[in-house]
Amino acid sequence: MTSADITSGYSEGRVIPRQWIVTGGRIALAVALLLAWNWGARSLGPLFFAPPFATAQRIVEMAASGQLFTDIYATMRVSVVGFVIGCICGVGLPFILRLSPRATDAVEPFIMASQGIPKYALTPWLILWFGIGDAPKEIVVTLFVFYIVFITVSAGIRGVDQRIVNMARILGASERTIARKVIWIALLPFFFTGLKVALPRAVSAAIVGEFLVAVEGVGFSIERARQLSDTTGVFAGIVVAVTLVLIINAAVNALERHALKWRPVDRDMQL
Amino acid sequence: MLEIKALGKRFPVRAGREPPPWIIQDLSFSVGAGELLTMVGPSGAGKSTLLNIIAQIDVASAGEIVFDGERIVSAEQKVLHPGLNRRIGYVTQDDNLLPWRTTIDNVLFPREVQGTLDDAARAQAQELIGAVGLSGFERYYPHELSGGMRKRAALIRTLVYDPPMILMDEPFAAVDAQTRTQLQEDLLRLWSLKRKTILFVTHDITEAIALGDRALVLTRRPARIAAEHPIPIPRPRNVKDIFTMPNFAAIYERIRADVQ
Numbered sequence: 001m002t003s004a005d006i007t008s009g010y011s012e013g014r015v016i017p018r019q020w021i022v023t024g025g026r027i028a029l030a031v032a033l034l035l036a037w038n039w040g041a042r043s044l045g046p047l048f049f050a051p052p053f054a055t056a057q058r059i060v061e062m063a064a065s066g067q068l069f070t071d072i073y074a075t076m077r078v079s080v081v082g083f084v085i086g087c088i089c090g091v092g093l094p095f096i097l098r099l100s101p102r103a104t105d106a107v108e109p110f111i112m113a114s115q116g117i118p119k120y121a122l123t124p125w126l127i128l129w130f131g132i133g134d135a136p137k138e139i140v141v142t143l144f145v146f147y148i149v150f151i152t153v154s155a156g157i158r159g160v161d162q163r164i165v166n167m168a169r170i171l172g173a174s175e176r177t178i179a180r181k182v183i184w185i186a187l188l189p190f191f192f193t194g195l196k197v198a199l200p201r202a203v204s205a206a207i208v209g210e211f212l213v214a215v216e217g218v219g220f221s222i223e224r225a226r227q228l229s230d231t232t233g234v235f236a237g238i239v240v241a242v243t244l245v246l247i248i249n250a251a252v253n254a255l256e257r258h259a260l261k262w263r264p265v266d267r268d269m270q271l
Numbered sequence: 272m273l274e275i276k277a278l279g280k281r282f283p284v285r286a287g288r289e290p291p292p293w294i295i296q297d298l299s300f301s302v303g304a305g306e307l308l309t310m311v312g313p314s315g316a317g318k319s320t321l322l323n324i325i326a327q328i329d330v331a332s333a334g335e336i337v338f339d340g341e342r343i344v345s346a347e348q349k350v351l352h353p354g355l356n357r358r359i360g361y362v363t364q365d366d367n368l369l370p371w372r373t374t375i376d377n378v379l380f381p382r383e384v385q386g387t388l389d390d391a392a393r394a395q396a397q398e399l400i401g402a403v404g405l406s407g408f409e410r411y412y413p414h415e416l417s418g419g420m421r422k423r424a425a426l427i428r429t430l431v432y433d434p435p436m437i438l439m440d441e442p443f444a445a446v447d448a449q450t451r452t453q454l455q456e457d458l459l460r461l462w463s464l465k466r467k468t469i470l471f472v473t474h475d476i477t478e479a480i481a482l483g484d485r486a487l488v489l490t491r492r493p494a495r496i497a498a499e500h501p502i503p504i505p506r507p508r509n510v511k512d513i514f515t516m517p518n519f520a521a522i523y524e525r526i527r528a529d530v531q
Binding site (some may be wrong): 038058093163164166167168169170171172173177182185186262263264 | 326328353354356357359361362363365367369370371372380381383384385412414428429467
């Protein structure tokens with residue numbers, strides 16, 4: 001391919017803006033998925049595959065009765081509390097460990113080993129300790145979020161350009177100032193990558209937690225529908241969960257664009 | 272102002288290996304107050320290591336350094352004081368600007384972290400930005416600036432907090448010849464106004480002559496002083512036409528002969 005071929009794609013001969021093509025492609029894909037979903041429902045029957053229209057209708061009914069918002073509130077409450085605690089620990093611990101390489105070497109294998117614990121399997125044990133309220137679910141969410149944030153922030157701290165840190169020291173910055181104004185900012189791209197992985201996990205961990213123990217919540221509504229062989233209810237719950245994750249992701253992306261607007265090009269994946 | 276006494280540097284000895292070679296050995300020289308001392312040496316001679324030790328981001332293995340009559344570096348030293356409590360500035364080979372800060376915020380960074388950011392500091396930063404021709408680029412990020420502009424920003428970031436001594440490690444090596452001449456003129460103008468003590472390391476003999484009151488020549492590793500040359504070219508100097516000065520060629524030849 002010659003260079004003329006490469007540039008021709010960007011020449012004035014092209015009339016449709018790139019954004020339109022992307023949006024059009026997304027709409028086409030969504031329609032195709034809906035059609036496939038509908039086809040699946042028709043050929044397999046509503047017990048195995050709830051039709052899209054019935055699912056939408058169910059969500060509208062849930063919204064009308066207010067149950068939808070009670071469930072979303074319950075799930076978000078658990079997700080947010082667990083997420084915030086997980087983030088604080090996941091960011092704070094690497095910063096503390098940074099002060100002592102020896103402590104880092106000593107502690108790290110334990111953190112990595114504890115990562116192998118199946119977190120959902122802890123739930124029954126946590127219920128034994130904390131009862132059937134939000135606490136056991138929040139702890140499970142915290143654990144999911146903590147490891148992801150801890151690993152990405154640790155990698156970020158290691159990736160900070162040591163020359164810039166030394167320069168900041170020479171310019172008279174204290175270690176605390178360096179942590180806040182140099183290292184923290186420099187690792188933000190890593191942190192946001194961690195957030196994008198951790199946030200959907202936080203929501204799905206809260207939902208799975210609700211399968212096991214809950215009296216309300218999106219996960220609870222899915223589990224209850226399953227027990228009643230109400231496939232439409234299960235699908236409605238899944239659609240609500242997916243929508244929640246999409247909204248959260250959009251919020252994180254907006255936050256990231258704002259925090260990293262200094263970067264030369266947008267090199268991050270937009271999920 | 273600054274005295275280097277029998278300074279030595281080698282990397283830590285490791286068990287089961289041959290003792291590591293000396294990078295710097297028995298290096299002694301001094302820099303007078305208000306002097307602009309240039310230092311020429313071949314690549315890999317340990318020039319950057321020397322400046323890192325003086326700036327206290329690296330440790331010495333032998334000898335000591337005295338600054339203003341006070342012993343600041345010794346081989347037994349356990350705790351480093353990078354920048355010697357803002358008394359020694361350091362302009363490194365890479366500009367080391369913070370990529371997420373605009374020019375003005377990078378220049379004000381030292382004042383901000385030192386807790387001395389006030390209107391006077393802002394005015395001074397603005398003045399320095401004007402003095403090196405960066406006006407209009409205050410709100411640009413480093414990646415939006417040219418290499419020469421980044422060097423200027425890094426230079427005035429050190430000047431803005433007024434350390435009495437500044438170390439410069441080939442700060443203009445990575446820019447084209449024309450920009451380099453411009454930067455050298457900027458430096459000489461700023462130096463004539465402020466009369467800082469400057470230790471300027473370079474591998475470019477012309478640069479060492481154009482800028483320095485004195486030029487030291489370093490040997491190959493391990494670094495020692497091979498020779499010392501006064502530069503009797505009157506100031507203010509015209510950097511662009513420095514090689515037309517009557518004694519330039521003779522000084523150049525003498526230094527070149529000493530640089531191995």
